[in-house]
Amino acid sequence: MxxxxxxxxxxxxxxxxxxxxxxxxxxxxxxxxxxxxxxxxxxxxxxxxxxxxxxxxxxxxxxxxxxxxxxxxxxxxxxxxxRTGRRPLRVDIIASRGAGSGLMRDFHRAHPGIELDVVMLFDVEAAVTAIRSGAIDASFRAVAAPGRPFPEDIESVRVLDEPLQLLTGPAHALAGARSVSVSQLVGHRIWMPGIAPGTEWAAYYDDLVAEFGLTIEATGPNFGSDALLDTVADTPALATFMSERTRQVWPAGYGLRRIPVTDPTLVYPHSLLWHRDNPHPALATLRAHLAATTPAHDAPGSWRPDWVLPD
CATH class of the missing domain: 1.10.10.10 (Winged helix-like DNA-binding domain superfamily/Winged helix DNA-binding domain)
Incomplete structure (x- = not known):
């Protein structure tokens, strides 16, 4: 008509x-x-x-x-x-309880007048495809898997190096430690179901194992964080990694311990990706907010894979 x-x-x-x-x-x-x-x-x-x-x-x-x-x-x-400037800013995060979610909550509190659509895509390839098609404006991605450079029309900037912590049950051998060095983790089983082969986070943990000789197990189905916490709380031989900014609540009776990892500090790097020709005005506001509010990267005594996106 x-x-x-x-x-x-x-x-x-x-x-x-x-x-x-x-x-x-x-x-x-x-x-x-x-x-x-x-x-x-x-x-x-x-x-x-x-x-x-x-x-x-x-x-x-x-x-x-x-x-x-x-x-x-x-x-x-x-x-x-x-229409740019009138539609919500569309941003991809990896998980609802991860660092990307926290960064976007902080951004929303600082700029409540900017409308947001937050989505969760599976991996970096899906995110890059969505950015190039215009389906999303930006994506928080931890790392770029080795051998998979981003297309030239995709811009990126490191926004956060997030330390990993060890999560144990009350009967674990390291449960009483105030901090643990990476060398102390050798020989302990670190269970992380849900590491999907070929993803950027799988590449990160592959390099972590190769660098320090850790035992990281991704066996068994991933039934979600509640099932993971149940198992770690009840199994003295198992621990898991949890990012410092991960928001997680569990029953007090679980007795779980979050223990900083040091010497070196294992950091999980987060970058913001976007299309270089994206004109959405809120995207520039987001980038400026992140530059002003997130800490510096590559702190002394920290570790990340060599192929992580540079600053």
Whole structure:
């Protein structure tokens, strides 16, 4: 259906005169008459009756008017959904309880007037594809897997190096430690179900094992964080890694311990990715916010893979 004809019909219905509708639309009266004639022909009904006072809606015109207005509102919503600056900023995070989620909550508190759509994509390839297609504006990704450079149209900046902590149950051999060195973790089973082969986080932990000789097990199905906490709490031989900023709550009876890892501090690096031609004004605001509020990277005594995105 010709939206200009529908818009002209709605204007004429409100004005009650074709001449006034022409002035409101900045077109000629002849153009108004022609558009309405085309619409009437398409619909197969008469929409107006000419009177000495102007133009009155017929019964069919009265029936069509609310639908015409809804069509125009739908068209406005469709345009607004893709018009830069009027649609929400779409950002991808890895998990709802991870660092990316926390960074976006901080951004929302600092800029409550900016509308946000937050999504969770599976891996860096899905994120890059969505950025290039315009489905999202930005993505928080920990690392770029080795041998998979980003396309030239994708920009990136490191925004956060997040220390890992050891999570143990109360009966674990390291449960009483105030901190543990990486060398103390050698020989202990660190259980991390859900490490998917080929992902950026799998590459990170592969390098961690190769560098320090740790035992990281990804066996068994991933039933989610609640099942992981249950198992770690009840199994003295198992521990797991949890990022420092991960928001997690468990029953007090579990007795779980979060223990800093030192010598070196294992950091999980987070970068922000976006398309270099993305003009959304809120994207620039997000980048400026992150630059001003996140700490410096590559602190002395920390470890990350060599192929992590540079600053």
């Amino acid at each position: 010709d939206l200009e004809a529908v818009r002209t019909f709605a204007a004429a219905a409100e004005a009650g005169q074709f001449q006034k509708a022409a002035v409101d639309l900045s077109v000629t009266q002849q153009a108004v008459s022609k558009r309405i004639a085309v619409l009437e022909r398409d619909l197969g009904v008469r929409l107006f009756t000419r009177t000495p006072r102007g133009a009155e809606l017929t019964i069919d015109g009265q029936a069509f008017l609310p639908h015409a207005r809804e069509l125009l509102r739908a068209a406005e919503r469709a345009v607004a959904s893709v």
